[in-house]
Amino acid sequence: MDTLSYKTVSLNAKTVNKQWILVDATDMVVGRLSSQIAKVLRGKHRAGFTPHVDTGDNVIIINAEKVKFTGNKFTEKEYVWHTGYPGGQRFTSPRKLNEKFPERILEYAVHGMLPKNKLGNALKRNLYIYKGAEHPHAAQKPTPTKFDI
Numbered sequence: 001m002d003t004l005s006y007k008t009v010s011l012n013a014k015t016v017n018k019q020w021i022l023v024d025a026t027d028m029v030v031g032r033l034s035s036q037i038a039k040v041l042r043g044k045h046r047a048g049f050t051p052h053v054d055t056g057d058n059v060i061i062i063n064a065e066k067v068k069f070t071g072n073k074f075t076e077k078e079y080v081w082h083t084g085y086p087g088g089q090r091f092t093s094p095r096k097l098n099e100k101f102p103e104r105i106l107e108y109a110v111h112g113m114l115p116k117n118k119l120g121n122a123l124k125r126n127l128y129i130y131k132g133a134e135h136p137h138a139a140q141k142p143t144p145t146k147f148d149i
Helices: 030-042 094-100 103-111 118-124
Strands: 020-024 058-062 079-082 089-092 127-129 143-145
Touching (some): 030 103, 094 103, 103 127
Parallel strands (some): 020 058
Antiparallel strands (some): 079 089
């Protein structure tokens, strides 16, 4: 066989075919769902995955307030951040976060699974999370997707 016929395909921003995916988060476990979403955002589900290029799809998540945690994580897990001021360390639980901003639970989980660089920042802009079943992206004709988790 001719070894020159085996060429490695490296995609770039112009040759990537990005699609829109719709995911219903009702009764799905946060960590398992977010790992699948991170894989789709990164583009690792495609045969032409290129590590330094945004080859992933745009993901729309609806019903973010209906996600589940396993075990006692819903009450015992803590999200920690710092305001930048002395004594400004703050804590919250998923239960409190779900009351005010249910989208942030999935947002924090997915963002923690993406690269911490410029590419990761670009990938975060391809994620859209909404409370409830309505979303403003009907014009993009998203494909409803069910993950095997």
